[in-house]
Amino acid sequence: MSTTIYYFSGTGNSLKIAKDLSDKLPDSKIIRICNENMKITSDTSSEKIGFVLPVYYRGLPRLVAEFIKTLEVNPKTYIFAVANFGSYAALIFEQIDEPLISKGTKLSANFSIAMPGNMWFMYYPHPKEDFINRINDQKSLTLTIISKINNNIITKIDTINNKISEKKMYLNFNPYDFSKGFWTNSKCTNCGICIKVCPVKNIEMLNKKPSWKQHCEQCLACIHWCPNAAIEYKNDSLNKERYHNPHIEVKELFYKNCRHNF
Numbered sequence: 001m002s003t004t005i006y007y008f009s010g011t012g013n014s015l016k017i018a019k020d021l022s023d024k025l026p027d028s029k030i031i032r033i034c035n036e037n038m039k040i041t042s043d044t045s046s047e048k049i050g051f052v053l054p055v056y057y058r059g060l061p062r063l064v065a066e067f068i069k070t071l072e073v074n075p076k077t078y079i080f081a082v083a084n085f086g087s088y089a090a091l092i093f094e095q096i097d098e099p100l101i102s103k104g105t106k107l108s109a110n111f112s113i114a115m116p117g118n119m120w121f122m123y124y125p126h127p128k129e130d131f132i133n134r135i136n137d138q139k140s141l142t143l144t145i146i147s148k149i150n151n152n153i154i155t156k157i158d159t160i161n162n163k164i165s166e167k168k169m170y171l172n173f174n175p176y177d178f179s180k181g182f183w184t185n186s187k188c189t190n191c192g193i194c195i196k197v198c199p200v201k202n203i204e205m206l207n208k209k210p211s212w213k214q215h216c217e218q219c220l221a222c223i224h225w226c227p228n229a230a231i232e233y234k235n236d237s238l239n240k241e242r243y244h245n246p247h248i249e250v251k252e253l254f255y256k257n258c259r260h261n262f
């Protein structure tokens with residue numbers, strides 16, 4: 001029973017969940033949704049397909065929305081999604097389901113895991129204890145999800161009442177404009193980690209300083225993984241603690257490691 005899990009991750013929460021799922025689901029592999037892997041436009045051979053994703057502005061990261069829209073799947077495949085977020089899954093499952101319905105299939109099951117929120121203007125200051133509890137609870141919540149997936153459980157798609165306001169929020173999600181706000185402070189050592197972790201190769205080194213191009217996905221990997229907290233976004237990130245999942249090593253998110261064998 002082969003399972004392919006597609007994940008998108010900036011600060012490692014989704015990667016950690018994807019890895020834990022993959023460890024326990026038979027014959028499974030994980031594939032990062034990044035520029036390189038947008039070449040994957042069909043997966044009709046996996047018997048199960050999973051999406052492990054963070055919620056952005058109440059919905060799907062843009063790259064993920066494009067990936068799912070393009071992906072050809074076998075209508076008989078069991079397809080599951082695991083959303084993780086600072087507050088709740090909001091529109092994300094419906095946004096995954098819609099393109100699947102147009103392909104003659106649908107989401108078989110959806111699951112949610114609350115994780116530390118990494119977007120400072122939404123979640124900071126966040127009580128330390130809550131951060132730690134979420135990190136600790138993730139493993140057991142994932143085990144419960146694994147047993148449901150192994151039993152081919154079908155769930156109803158979680159929907160929400162306040163759709164109009166949440167859709168408005170999603171419309172405000174313009175990650176490509178985001179690139180304009182990044183800057184580096186004097187702690188930047190030109191180490192290039194930001195370039196390596198970016199899932200869309202949006203950062204280049206110019207005059208020994210990182211420079212952001214115009215196709216940011218707003219995953220915040222560059223800010224949160226910078227070893228010197230040298231990357232800022234406007235004045236919003238000043239003096240804010242950086243976050244990345246404590247069980248993930250930075251090199252696991254290096255772009256060069258996300259290459260899939262086509």
Ligand SMILES: Cc1cc2nc3c(=O)[nH]c(=O)nc-3n(C[C@H](O)[C@H](O)[C@H](O)COP(=O)(O)O)c2cc1C
Nearest residue numbers: 010011012013014054055057058085086087088118
């Ligand atoms: C641009 C952006 C927008 C976000 N918007 C939401 C949101 O609307 N609702 C929510 O619950 N969490 C939101 N979050 C928090 C992330 O979903 C959460 O921290 C997630 O665990 C990050 O996953 P990752 O570590 O795999 O990148 C947002 C994070 C970012 C970077």
